[in-house]
Ligand SMILES: Nc1ncnc2c1ncn2[C@@H]1O[C@H](COP(=O)(O)OP(=O)(O)OP(=O)(O)O)[C@@H](O)[C@H]1O
């Protein structure tokens with residue numbers, strides 16, 4: 001079983017520690033949702049899990065192996081994909097080039113399900129990704145990440161700026177990868193409805209601490225919302 005575990009993660013920037021002993025796990029066919037207000041450390045956690053930020057202490061373990069010192073591109077080769085919150089596409093490359101960038105060859109219909117759901121991308125395949133709106137760039141990043149068919153995908157606020165009807169389509173595509181293909185996801189979100197429509201388990205961060213953790217079904221919407229309002 002390809003389980004992904006992180007334990008007692010402490011990390012931050014310089015001498016300032018943002019995360020204080022955060023732990024969690026996700027397995028095949030499961031989605032772990034990470035919630036929390038602005039600035040509590042959600043992106044910091046995903047960057048640490050993707051290998052972009054060194055840990056001050058703690059462990060990240062993938063399929064029984066410690067990922068200490070394994071750089072981001074090696075994690076991708078081990079089927080851990082990452083879609084960052086910002087700077088999600090290469091603006092100077094075309095939409096098509098962005099999609100195929102990380103794949104060794106253009107494998108037929110890999111992106112067909114995403115392009116069928118997001119016709120705006122399909123129409124703009126030859127255009128610079130920099131000409132897309134912020135929400136369209138997030139869609140492109142989401143489509144690219146799903147098309148990698150990684151065993152685990154780390155998604156940082158995938159629905160930020162995306163139109164509501166496309167958010168529903170994103171949820172459908174994500175659930176298909178999870179339910180039909182056994183993919184695992186860690187999804188950071190502030191859109192509670194989207195998160196509740198895809199997550200099996202949730203982890204709520206507040207000021208670098210985990211303040212709530214467990215199966216989504218064990219929490220009411222109100223309990224989760226209480227941690228998001230300022
Ligand atoms: N490169 C950096 N250098 C120094 N401090 C940083 C850096 N990036 C983030 N921080 C600080 O770390 C803390 C957590 O930031 P982080 O981006 O992880 O939060 P977040 O939960 O993702 O917020 P948001 O909801 O706005 O995306 C904040 O106080 C932020 O100012």
Ligand SMILES: [Mg+2]
Nearest residue numbers: 042043044085
């Ligand atoms: Mg963030």
